[in-house]
Amino acid sequence: MSSAQDTRQPILETRGLSAGYSGWEVLRGIDLTVWPGETIGILGHNGAGKSTLLRSIAGLLAPSKGAILHKGEDITRVPVPQRVKQGIVLVPQGRALFPDMDVRDNVMLGAFRRSRHDAVAAWDALSGEEPFLAQRKDAIVSRLSGGQQQIVANARGLASGPDVLMVDEPSLGLSGVAVSALLEFLLRLRKNGITTILVEQNVGLAMNACDRFAILKNGELIGVYEKASLPKEELWSLF
Amino acid sequence: MSEFLAILIQALYTGAEWALIAVGFGFIARTTNIFHLALGALFSVGGYAVFLLAVQYGLPLIPIVIVAAVLAGLLGSAIDRFIYQPVTGLYGQRKINHLAPFVTSLGVMIVLRNLIQLWFGASPIYIQQPDFGIADIGGAKVQAWNLLKVAISIAACFAFAVWLRRTRAGTSAMALGQSAEGASVIGVSEKTVRFQIFLATGCLAGLGGGLAILSHPTLPGDGFPIVLYGALISLILPKAGVMVWWLASVGAAFIYAQAITSIGGGWQDTILQGVLMLGIVISRVVIPGYQRYAMLRHGARQRQQGKDTGNSATTAKAAAQSDGR
Numbered sequence: 001m002s003s004a005q006d007t008r009q010p011i012l013e014t015r016g017l018s019a020g021y022s023g024w025e026v027l028r029g030i031d032l033t034v035w036p037g038e039t040i041g042i043l044g045h046n047g048a049g050k051s052t053l054l055r056s057i058a059g060l061l062a063p064s065k066g067a068i069l070h071k072g073e074d075i076t077r078v079p080v081p082q083r084v085k086q087g088i089v090l091v092p093q094g095r096a097l098f099p100d101m102d103v104r105d106n107v108m109l110g111a112f113r114r115s116r117h118d119a120v121a122a123w124d125a126l127s128g129e130e131p132f133l134a135q136r137k138d139a140i141v142s143r144l145s146g147g148q149q150q151i152v153a154n155a156r157g158l159a160s161g162p163d164v165l166m167v168d169e170p171s172l173g174l175s176g177v178a179v180s181a182l183l184e185f186l187l188r189l190r191k192n193g194i195t196t197i198l199v200e201q202n203v204g205l206a207m208n209a210c211d212r213f214a215i216l217k218n219g220e221l222i223g224v225y226e227k228a229s230l231p232k233e234e235l236w237s238l239f
Numbered sequence: 240m241s242e243f244l245a246i247l248i249q250a251l252y253t254g255a256e257w258a259l260i261a262v263g264f265g266f267i268a269r270t271t272n273i274f275h276l277a278l279g280a281l282f283s284v285g286g287y288a289v290f291l292l293a294v295q296y297g298l299p300l301i302p303i304v305i306v307a308a309v310l311a312g313l314l315g316s317a318i319d320r321f322i323y324q325p326v327t328g329l330y331g332q333r334k335i336n337h338l339a340p341f342v343t344s345l346g347v348m349i350v351l352r353n354l355i356q357l358w359f360g361a362s363p364i365y366i367q368q369p370d371f372g373i374a375d376i377g378g379a380k381v382q383a384w385n386l387l388k389v390a391i392s393i394a395a396c397f398a399f400a401v402w403l404r405r406t407r408a409g410t411s412a413m414a415l416g417q418s419a420e421g422a423s424v425i426g427v428s429e430k431t432v433r434f435q436i437f438l439a440t441g442c443l444a445g446l447g448g449g450l451a452i453l454s455h456p457t458l459p460g461d462g463f464p465i466v467l468y469g470a471l472i473s474l475i476l477p478k479a480g481v482m483v484w485w486l487a488s489v490g491a492a493f494i495y496a497q498a499i500t501s502i503g504g505g506w507q508d509t510i511l512q513g514v515l516m517l518g519i520v521i522s523r524v525v526i527p528g529y530q531r532y533a534m535l536r537h538g539a540r541q542r543q544q545g546k547d548t549g550n551s552a553t554t555a556k557a558a559a560q561s562d563g564r
Contacts, residue, residue, distance in 0.1 A: 060330075080423055080424075083426075090424045091424075096420040096421035098417040098418055098421055101413075110425055112425045113425070
């Protein structure tokens, strides 16, 4: 972490965050700081707690201990709809799209917590930026390929007007071409200054897209590294 | 009037009442995965509330039907909030046992039906049908009230469909029905949506009961077979739209009325349930099976074509090589 970042206020922090399922603690005491505009990758083995961390930050999973702060404000007990309104948005693993709705409805529903005017403006902006959305706006989402669905899921996340966009395993099951398109999307987020937390198993994609990396092991945060200082042996031991 | 037309008109009258349960049942099953059998009891609550307010308090009928529908709707939301939600949990704390909410809904229906029976007795109750005169449709003389009942049922279901398509609350309910996780991550509050859909569907069921008691004698348990038909219809057409469910209810009522006319009273329930169950087998087993078979055949044909093209290409290549030589 650079000293320049230290002087700014973190956009998101977790302090001693613990969470799990049915009394089984998956995450233990996670202290993580996310700075505005950065793309941070969360790496770790299967079951390390990466998705659990994102779900806790998104509010889908209530933490058993610790706190989550957004721009210094404690949001640990804030319900999901309110968090989405504040700009904490998750693009979940598996995408969780609305399969029988068309592309446009799916994307515009991302702006559910915003005004109708904002939803239309978000659609116009996103479909202008990503030609696929405009070309296939009437296509039923369940009939699209995995890569195309991921584009819709990413656009839906962006339509929420995120302050912090969390993307969980977006490259899972995608072809090489779709992964390239995904990388372009992630780089565009960085260029546009959208803070992104990326959980990713594809090391190449993560290395190209992220500025920093947090490594989880057995539910504990074992280190946070700048891209340049990421110990390669640590990285390869994870995959 | 021909016998067919008479049966069709009767089916419209009956189907208009049934549809108000079937639509709500189908939508709740789709959005929450709950078999809301208690809608059958809410149908009776609507009917008996109309009876109570009209006969005991002598209030005018139209406002009474509206009040009864709202009462049934509020009761529906309360059933979800205080009985179903603790059993099923909301997204994120969802409890995976699907049998528990089913048994719970059955229990709620039985308890409500028995409470109504304790209060009003087990004999049929009836209110004098509102007199709107006789209407003449293509030579057929029909009670204008019955036509009005059909129109109210269509209007209520249409309003429900518009609510689903055009309002924020309706859209969020549709979203919840397709992906609870997706709805959650876009900021839909499942609790609020469930309150709204149980209110709306309870209102529809209560309205059905109110219209029924103004048309024919009603018993506390009348809602149960209707909710069962609604369940079967929603299993046959799980992804259908509201107005398709409305038409399917009229279709079911037509089979019911036809069975009474052709075979005589007493067998109509069995025949209708048999036909609906056959419909489930066709829609869930026969049609998907045929689609799979057609897909496999199509694939096999394509592979065969590919092989033939490959063979002819090889032959052409060999011929060209031999010519070259």
